[in-house]
Amino acid sequence: MDTLTTYRSIVGDMGKLASALSLLGWDQQTHMPTKGVAIRSQVTGKLSKMQFELLTSDELGTCLAELRTANGLSELERASVRRVGKDHDRNRAIPAELIEEQSIAQTQAQTAWIAARQASDFGAFRPHLEKMVGYARKFAEYYGYEEHPYDALLEDYEPGMTCRKLKAIIEPLRAELVPFLRQLMEKGTRPDASLLDGTFDAETQRRLCRRALEVIRYDFEAGGLADVAHPFTTTIGPGDVRITNRYLEAHLLSSVFGALHEGGHALYNQGMPEELYALGIARGSSNGIHESQSRMIENQVGRSLPFWTFFQPVLAEFFPQFKKAKAKDLYAAANVVSPSLIRVEADEVTYNFHIMVRFEIEAGLLDGSIDVADLPRLWNDAMKRYLGVVPPNDAQGVLQDVHWSMGYFGYFPSYMLGNLYAAQMFRTLRKELPTLDKSIQAGNFEPLLGWLREKVHRYGAAYEPQELMKRITGHELDGSHFVSYVTEKYGAIYRL
Amino acid sequence: MDTLTTYRSIVGDMGKLASALSLLGWDQQTHMPTKGVAIRSQVTGKLSKMQFELLTSDELGTCLAELRTANGLSELERASVRRVGKDHDRNRAIPAELIEEQSIAQTQAQTAWIAARQASDFGAFRPHLEKMVGYARKFAEYYGYEEHPYDALLEDYEPGMTCRKLKAIIEPLRAELVPFLRQLMEKGTRPDASLLDGTFDAETQRRLCRRALEVIRYDFEAGGLADVAHPFTTTIGPGDVRITNRYLEAHLLSSVFGALHEGGHALYNQGMPEELYALGIARGSSNGIHESQSRMIENQVGRSLPFWTFFQPVLAEFFPQFKKAKAKDLYAAANVVSPSLIRVEADEVTYNFHIMVRFEIEAGLLDGSIDVADLPRLWNDAMKRYLGVVPPNDAQGVLQDVHWSMGYFGYFPSYMLGNLYAAQMFRTLRKELPTLDKSIQAGNFEPLLGWLREKVHRYGAAYEPQELMKRITGHELDGSHFVSYVTEKYGAIYRL
Structure with missing residues (x-):
């Protein structure tokens, strides 16, 4: 067997x-x-271990060493060697005992976090969090970095991203959006969302969400929709990308936007050719780029006036009380801004602030300038600074997210980057598809999907995020597009 | 690591x-x-291959060789070494290339069978069936046998069973039941089943079946109920034994008896202790014994008068049209006998005849006394002899079952043996639990389950079927118990 065949066989396994x-x-x-x-x-433990053993095997290492300098590889094969090669190197960098140790600590930390959040008792979680921070710092040393230990961790979620770059992205965002939010709240006219008051049968919501997913061209023959407590999308393979959702009877739009969000993730993976799967690069270019696909369908598309112009009669098919509702009223009601305590409930204007709070803390924990013990105070201070609200307890504050208990430091920025990538891509998309609004208004999502397939989906992880952004928009990430998008949209809705 | 630890680790994997x-x-x-x-x-192919490699590995072989003569093993460990050892030997007996070849032919034969059955075209399936018979005969030679090549295959499904023993079981059954059926049909009074006419909403049936499963003490926290086209039960592990079912709106009892049948299978696996799982013997003593558990719950219990005395008001909760139905009328309607073409739809009296037809053919195919080309004719002749009906086409005749396309020769007798084991066990059970009818009538299935757990479930595959039957009933399998059960029950229902 030649090296490429061996390589493809290991990656296939x-x-x-x-x-x-x-x-x-x-x-x-x-x-x-x-x-x-x-x-x-x-x-799960057994299969994960087998997967890890293949990824870190000498056999794969030998293949990679040869293929890195080989000629005659296809573009996708070269991309595979780059991405799989990086995973191989990073995973071999950490001693196996340390991974096992961390994995045990992780299970304990997660259990402790669940109990601590329930009791709103940060003290009970603190020793576990200290341990997880300790592992993250050790991992960063093993991975290596040039400037900041946080950079070593960011690489897992957002290749090429660094602490310095993030600060440069966040600073102007913060400078523009903090005063904009204050203006909205103080001088704007909050839209009337009372037409969404009521109780909405879960089974009818489920059928409505199915329809919404069909509308955006999610392929049910290559997926499915199941119920869960915390929605997610999972890729089982080409032709099997499944969505999950939940249905709150008091919050109709929560399930609709949940479906659109997960649908955006799913379209990405459904749009990756089989060859990407075979080469181990059928994943997002980065977590942030993956999030851009869900955010774009949820927000730029789903929270737009053209969408609601099309969707109002669809909604009324399922919930007849909306027969006489006006598209613009539904649009406005879907875009209420309100600074709140919980990230996952945040609107488009305030969402990124939740990430900035977490980024400040994570970077400080990694470089040692912040102690775990000070987290509740620092969290509440930052919430006050960015959002003007202070959690009444740690359950609704520093304990709200599962990520740290799992040792996922460096993950949160992806959520913000997803918003920024989405705004920038959507700007280009609108230029290249000048009739987009008309098609959406007519319920034709084919042009939108065609563009995403062509520009984003079909590459999977073949390109790193900044390279992909340059190919799509001509530029690396530029947060100003998000600022324009948000200030224009919400300035108009709030009649500033 | 000592040998036992190594052995348990391989079996665990x-x-x-x-x-x-x-x-x-x-x-x-x-x-x-x-x-x-x-x-x-x-x-699936990849994981199956890994499983096969472990089972046939030299490492496992070395462990087995040592443990077979080792002292100090627990009773369950010795049973594990016997059963796993047999699997190891049998799987090593067949050259790996032959298994792969057969597996490819199997996929093709299955595809061909689906098309042939649809077109009712035996000719199109014939070359594939010839191939599958060829492989079965080769496998039999590799496994080895004393008397009849069929014996080598039976061992997979029913350890210790042989062609000669089967003939000795079938002959008296046939001699008693063929004339009994004729008597029933000619002189008996067929019960009126018209109270079951109608259309029954599938979702309500689903909820009713859920209730029926709760009633028999199926543990939903260790399983679940899903929809499928062809119901089955699957064991994912201790604490995860799942049932599937289907709902025909024109046939209310079909789903109820389907649920009870699968429930019987599931109770068996839910009743096996974790140690059996760890030792690779958390399966039925044989296919026939597994089938006895489903048949007993479906027939001896579910098709009894005490059951319907309890279940009539439950049924009426879901389908109010049965509020005034009498238990004895439901009981009679659930026990209509009618010689039919399709095995899976057969009643208690005629079911075994369908198996006898298949057994005659399988034994002849294996010893070469029957040619595949003659199957349609032989099938129809045998149906006439046993059941007095002749299929109008091969789709409803020789092509009806999937088993042969998969190379499962020797499987069918398990279905019949299940009926016989169930009747014999139930006789003992009734003696040992004289108040059984009363508890069932009161909806208390705990004594029944307790007995099955104690006598059958907790042993899994630790004992081979005849040994298990001796432990439970004092005797090896004796088909006369089934004859008494069926002639008494149906003689009374048909007022002979």
Whole structure:
């Protein structure tokens, strides 16, 4: 067997294990009975270990060493060697015992976090968080970095991103948006959302969300929609990209935007050709780029006037009380801004502030300038500075997210970057598809999907995010597009 | 690591792969989208191969060789070494290339069978069936046998069973039941089943079946109920034994008995202690014993008067038209006998005849006394002899079952043996629990389940079927108990 064939076979086997692991994970959240958890964690642990052994194997290392300088590879094969090669190097950099140790600490930290959040008791979580920060700092040293230990971790989620670059992105955003939010709240006219008051049957919402997903061209023959507590999208393979959602009877739009958000993620993976799967690069260019696809469908598309012009009669098919509702009133009601405590409930204007709070803290924890013990105070101070609100307790404050208990430091910025990438891409998209609003208004989402397939989806992880952005928009990430998008849109809605 | 530890670790890993494979299989029938089939077959193929490699590994062979003569093993450990050892030997007996060849032919034969059945064209399936018979005969030679090549295959499904023993079981059954059926049809009074006419909403049936499963003490926290085209039960692990079912709006009892049948299978696996899972013997003592558990709950329990005395008001909760129905009328309607063409729709009296037809043919194919080309004629002749009906076409005749296309020769007898084991066990059960009818009538299924747990479930595959039957009933299988059960029950219902 030649090296390329061996390489493709190892990567193919990793993909098969990844597919099984995705199904095991999806099932765990959707159908697994409570008493099935013990065997499930054993099975997942075993397959993960096999996957890790393949990824860090000498055999793969030998293939990679040869292929890195080989001629005659296709563009996608070269991309695969780059991305898989980076994963191989990074995973080999950490001693296996340390990974196992961290994984045990992670399980304990997660359990402790659940209890601590329930009791709103940061003190009970603190020693676990200190441990997780300790591991993150150790990992950063093993991975290596030039300037800031945080850079070493960011690389997992956002290749090429650094602490310095993030600060340069955040500073102008903060400078523009903090006063803009104050203006909105003080001088703007808050839209009337009372037409969304009421109780909305969950099963009818479920059918409505199915329709919304069909509308945006999500392919149900290559996926499915299941119920869960915390919605997510999972890729089991080409032709099997599943969405999950939840239905709150008091919050109709929550499920609709949940479906559009997850639908955006799913369209990305459904749009990746099989060759990307075979080469282990059927994933997002980065977490941020993946998030850009969900945010664009949810916000730039789903929270737009053309969308609601089309969607109002659809909504009325399922909930007849909206038969006489006006598109512009639904549009306005879907775009209420309100500074709040919880990230996952945040609107477009305030969402990024939640990320800035977390970024300040994470960077400080990594370089040692912040102590875990000070987190509740620092969190509340930052919330006050950015959003003007202060959590009444730690459950609604510093304890709200699961990420730190899992050791995911460096993950949060992806959410913000997703918003920024989406705004910048959408600007280009609108230029290149000048009739976009008309098609959306007519319920034709084919041009939109065609553009995304062509420019984003079909490349998967072949390009790193800044390279992809340059190819699509001509420029690396530039946060000013998001600022214009948000200030124009919400300035108009709030009649500033 | 000592040998026992190594052995338990290998068997444990096989169990983890088996669990993942079970989930992959369950999902394929329940939730997998159509376009997910390509990656699914790759993933399943890969994990199956890894499982096969572990089972046939030299390392396992070395452990087995040592443990077979070792002292100090627990009773369950010794049973594990016996059963896993047999699997190891049998799987090593077949050259790997032959298994791969057969597996490819199997996929082709299945595809051909689906098309041939649809077109009712035996000729199109014939060359594939000839191939599958050829492989079965080769496998039999590799496995080895004393008397009849069929014996070598029976061992997979029913350890210790032989062609000669089967003939000795079938002959008296046939001699008693063929004239009994004729008597029923000619002199009996067929019960009036018209109270079951109507259309019954599928969702209400689904809820009713859920209730029926709760009633028999199926543990939903260790399982679940999903929709499929062809119902089955799957064991993903201790604490995760899932049932599937289907709902025909014109046939209310079909789903109820389907649920009870699968429930019987599921109770068996839910009743196996974790140690059996860890030792690779958390499966039925044989296919026939597994089937006895489903048949007993479906027939001896579910098709009894005490059951319907309890269940009539439950049924009326879901379908109010049965509020005034009498238990004895429902009981009679659930026990109509009618010689028919299709095995899976057969009643208790005629079911075994369908198996006898298949057994005659399978034994003849294996020893070469029957040619595949003659099958349609032989099938129709045998149907006439046993059941007095002749299929109008091969789709409803020799092409009706999937088993042969998969190379499962020797499987069918398990269905009949299940009926016989169930009747014999139930006789003992009634003696040991003299108040059984009263508890069932009162909706208390705890004594029944307790007995099954104690006598059958907790042993899993620790004992081979005849040994288990001796432990439970004092005797090896004796078909006369089934004859008494059926002639008494149906003689009374048909007022002979």
